[in-house]
Amino acid sequence: MAPADKTMFCFCHWGGVNEIGSDGSVTYEGGTTEHFLVNSGVTYDDFKNLVFDRLGIEPLHKLLHFTVKFSQKQLIRLKDQEGVDHLIQFNDDFAHVYVTNDEKALIEKPVVDCTPPVVDIIMPVVDCTTAVVDCTTPVVTRKRRKVVEVEPNETQSEEEEHASENHSASASVTTSCNDAALLAPTAWDEAIVGQGQAFENPDAFRQAVFKYANAKKFPYKYTSNTSKYMLVRCCIDGCQFKLTASHEASTNLFSIKKFVDRHSHSLGDQTNYKPQFRGKMVSSIIKEENLDCPKLPRELCNDSLKNFSIPLTYLQAWRLKEKVKKELEGELEDLFKLIPGFCNRLIEHIPGTVAAWSCKEDSTFRRLFVAYGCSIRGFHAGCRPLIFIDVRHLSGPPEGSLVVASSLDADNGMYPLAYGVVTSEDEDDWLWFLQQLKLVVRDREVVVISDWNGIILSSMDNIFGADNHAHCYRHVQEIFNDFIDTNPDFKLKSQGKETAIRYLNEIAFARTLEAYNNNLAKMRVFRRELYNWVIASGPEHWCNALFKKPRWDWLNSNLAESFSAWSEEESLLQVPKMMEAHCKRLSQILVNRKNDIGNWKSSFSPKIIDKVCENQKVGHDLVATCQSVFEFEVQEQRLGRVLVNLKFSTCTCLEWQMTGIPCPHACRAIALAHFDVNEWVAGWYKKEVQELIYAETMCDVSNLELRCPNEVVTDSSPKEENGDVVLSPRPPIIKKRPGRPRKNPIKPEVRRVKCDIRCSRCNGVGHNRKTCKPTLSIWETHG
Numbered sequence: 087m088a089p090a091d092k093t094m095f096c097f098c099h100w101g102g103v104n105e106i107g108s109d110g111s112v113t114y115e116g117g118t119t120e121h122f123l124v125n126s127g128v129t130y131d132d133f134k135n136l137v138f139d140r141l142g143i144e145p146l147h148k149l150l151h152f153t154v155k156f157s158q159k160q161l162i163r164l165k166d167q168e169g170v171d172h173l174i175q176f177n178d179d180f181a182h183v184y185v186t187n188d189e190k191a192l193i194e195k196p197v198v199d200c201t202p203p204v205v206d207i208i209m210p211v212v213d214c215t216t217a218v219v220d221c222t223t224p225v226v227t228r229k230r231r232k233v234v235e236v237e238p239n240e241t242q243s244e245e246e247e248h249a250s251e252n253h254s255a256s257a258s259v260t261t262s263c264n265d266a267a268l269l270a271p272t273a274w275d276e277a278i279v280g281q282g283q284a285f286e287n288p289d290a291f292r293q294a295v296f297k298y299a300n301a302k303k304f305p306y307k308y309t310s311n312t313s314k315y316m317l318v319r320c321c322i323d324g325c326q327f328k329l330t331a332s333h334e335a336s337t338n339l340f341s342i343k344k345f346v347d348r349h350s351h352s353l354g355d356q357t358n359y360k361p362q363f364r365g366k367m368v369s370s371i372i373k374e375e376n377l378d379c380p381k382l383p384r385e386l387c388n389d390s391l392k393n394f395s396i397p398l399t400y401l402q403a404w405r406l407k408e409k410v411k412k413e414l415e416g417e418l419e420d421l422f423k424l425i426p427g428f429c430n431r432l433i434e435h436i437p438g439t440v441a442a443w444s445c446k447e448d449s450t451f452r453r454l455f456v457a458y459g460c461s462i463r464g465f466h467a468g469c470r471p472l473i474f475i476d477v478r479h480l481s482g483p484p485e486g487s488l489v490v491a492s493s494l495d496a497d498n499g500m501y502p503l504a505y506g507v508v509t510s511e512d513e514d515d516w517l518w519f520l521q522q523l524k525l526v527v528r529d530r531e532v533v534v535i536s537d538w539n540g541i542i543l544s545s546m547d548n549i550f551g552a553d554n555h556a557h558c559y560r561h562v563q564e565i566f567n568d569f570i571d572t573n574p575d576f577k578l579k580s581q582g583k584e585t586a587i588r589y590l591n592e593i594a595f596a597r598t599l600e601a602y603n604n605n606l607a608k609m610r611v612f613r614r615e616l617y618n619w620v621i622a623s624g625p626e627h628w629c630n631a632l633f634k635k636p637r638w639d640w641l642n643s644n645l646a647e648s649f650s651a652w653s654e655e656e657s658l659l660q661v662p663k664m665m666e667a668h669c670k671r672l673s674q675i676l677v678n679r680k681n682d683i684g685n686w687k688s689s690f691s692p693k694i695i696d697k698v699c700e701n702q703k704v705g706h707d708l709v710a711t712c713q714s715v716f717e718f719e720v721q722e723q724r725l726g727r728v729l730v731n732l733k734f735s736t737c738t739c740l741e742w743q744m745t746g747i748p749c750p751h752a753c754r755a756i757a758l759a760h761f762d763v764n765e766w767v768a769g770w771y772k773k774e775v776q777e778l779i780y781a782e783t784m785c786d787v788s789n790l791e792l793r794c795p796n797e798v799v800t801d802s803s804p805k806e807e808n809g810d811v812v813l814s815p816r817p818p819i820i821k822k823r824p825g826r827p828r829k830n831p832i833k834p835e836v837r838r839v840k841c842d843i844r845c846s847r848c849n850g851v852g853h854n855r856k857t858c859k860p861t862l863s864i865w866e867t868h869g
Contacts, residue, residue, distance in 0.1 A: 092126040095180040098137045126174050130167040150185045252551045260699040274301035284341040288313050291340050325350050362397045422451055422815050451815040455522040457504035458860045460782045462526050468775035469493040474643045475536040496776035497691040516545040524549050533635045535643045537561045557628040559594050559641040597740040602631035639745045673784040680780040686773050694771045705750030710758050718755035
């Protein structure tokens with residue numbers, strides 16, 4: 087029996103060989119070695135499960151052997167509880183356990199035919215007797231001496247001994263979950279099978295060697311590497327691995343001539359092995375496996391380690407991503423010459439489409455504008471005269487910006503109208519984009535909501551007029567925050583900043599002039615500098631009370647941002663690929679929106695019905711009196727007396743006029759008059775209007791795929807295509823900027839308002855409290 091309360095350090099081995107040194111010591115070479123602690127009294131089943139769990143292998147068809155302290159050369163079969171007790175009793179502080187295959191059970195299994203699948207040629211059949219056994223019984227050897235076998239119970243034949251030596255180093259090794267080196271895909275083990283295996287070309291052979299070496303976990307090098315002959319050896323000194331291949335003139339294939347798959351590695355060689363990174367090989371594997379190239383280098387690092395067990399640095403992943411992207415999408419020079427033909431096909435297949443592009447004087451691409459005919463007709467059929475414009479930086483080449491324009495449908499949803507690409511956001515590019523957008527809008531008067539930008543302001547005033555341009559309030563709020571944070575004249579703590587932002591929100595969302603003036607007075611009392619900033623910022627372009635044109639209570643351009651958000655994936659592509667992806671994506675959106683109309687159970691969308699019900703609930707408790715058939719007076723605690731006129735659909739709170747949906751006061755008046763509140767909702771929200779907007783969807787976009795770049799010839803001289811003279815644009819020259827690319831767009835320039843310095847002691851202008859000089863008369867009086 088094993089002694090009580092004894093704890094031992096136990097080594098468990100799998101897949102290697104024992105070697106006897108000149109001094110008679112025994113060391114384990116190759117394979118995998120794990121360790122664990124074992125206590126006396128452990129059962130045989132628990133001990134066996136612990137061994138296989140640590141090694142991470144299946145116990146099926148496996149045998150256990152162990153050694154004792156007085157004979158490290160003899161393997162003893164471990165098959166029951168008595169063997170476990172002997173292992174603990176006849177070893178001191180540590181013990182060795184070896185896992186081998188049960189050869190008798192494996193012989194009963196059918197032999198796998200390992201003849202390599204070649205390309206329609208006849209090859210010699212490789213002897214696959216060694217492929218049946220994954221890992222043979224550990225063999226004790228002496229370097230440069232005769233082979234001494236360690237027999238568990240029976241001896242091996244000479245053929246089995248040779249198979250054991252040949253296969254032990256190349257066997258598939260399974261590591262534990264704590265091992266840092268992960269395993270390559272098991273299919274890579276069969277990339278190199280044996281002599282006679284043929285490959286289509288030398289590159290295919292190099293790729294097979296790369297896969298095989300990473301699967302077997304050994305470094306390799308080419309001592310000869312030409313298109314006619316290659317010789318591959320292991321980088322570890324003294325290793326016998328050798329692989330030769332040459333070109334066959336008769337079949338024009340590249341075949342293996344000699345394959346010696348014997349390794350003499352130490353345990354440290356395999357433990358310290360690091361997979362080799364070869365960009366050309368990994369990129370070809372990604373294309374071969376039809377894998378999607380990740381958008382971010384960090385994602386590629388994770389995918390490479392997970393799928394191929396090849397760790398990559400960030401720089402390696404970035405270079406590999408660019409290489410795969412270039413190989414999958416083609417050269418920029420080839421892609422950009424597809425833009426004219428794609429624009430012409432859009433105009434041809436979708437009548438009424440506006441697709442325009444322009445080049446610089448050196449024929450490099452400059453800008454693009456696309457508005458599909460179905461979107462234009464839907465906009466004029468039922469969309470409100472309100473356009474949102476947003477700008478998103480392009481992540482793919484060329485460096486530039488994606489400009490999107492969208493409108494509102496009957497469900498207050500985003501309706502894509504147009505998009506454009508500009509390589510620079512200067513005044514000329516903005517003027518060109520807005521001119522193209524004006525062609526889409528035609529003679530219809532529209533309100534445009536965009537960011538507060540000096541270049542946009544001048545261009546917008548020239549095309550749509552200053553009165554029709556509304557500044558995005560969220561953008562105004564960001565500039566206001568920057569003004570507070572960067573102003574050297576004063577500093578506000580967190581609570582003071584929250585108060586300033588609350589006052590600014592009250593100024594922006596005030597509907598009446600009275601409420602606007604009251605909130606502006608609060609800001610003036612709080613901080614005169616902030617009051618001056620509000621006055622100088624042009625509040626008539628972002629305040630509800632001062633803006634003269636209808637914009638249906640939309641102060642922000644976040645609707646257009648949602649349009650550019652679903653275009654984010656497309657913005658990572660090159661411009662021609664982005665055009666193709668955008669066309670397919672928009673086709674799906676239009677079809678889905680059209681199908682959603684069938685889910686409307688009333689004449690309005692569920693979103694509008696919920697808003698009406700909410701206003702009815704708020705107005706239910708209000709007190710209303712009838713002044714005439716269509717005039718009502720409603721009392722409210724916050725606004726006091728409010729007048730509602732049902733004949734003209736107006737309320738003195740102005741909410742009804744600004745939104746088109748009856749406000750709580752109007753809902754109370756309509757209920758008092760016993761009318762249906764749905765009859766007083768503006769026609770822009772009706773189901774019939776939504777059906778008109780989405781009556782036409784995009785045609786079959788499968789006919790709009792990009793042509794092969796080889797079919798188009800790029801030149802700076804004009805070309806004739808279908809009778810039209812077409813210039814083929816070249817990609818713009820991209821200058822790599824220093825440092826890491828920005829993730830967030832550059833913040834707009836903060837408008838600073840020059841404020842007069844006012845003294846807090848004497849309330850004078852032109853100096854502060856420290857520099858205040860009281861008059862002599864005051865000092866004499868107190869003297």
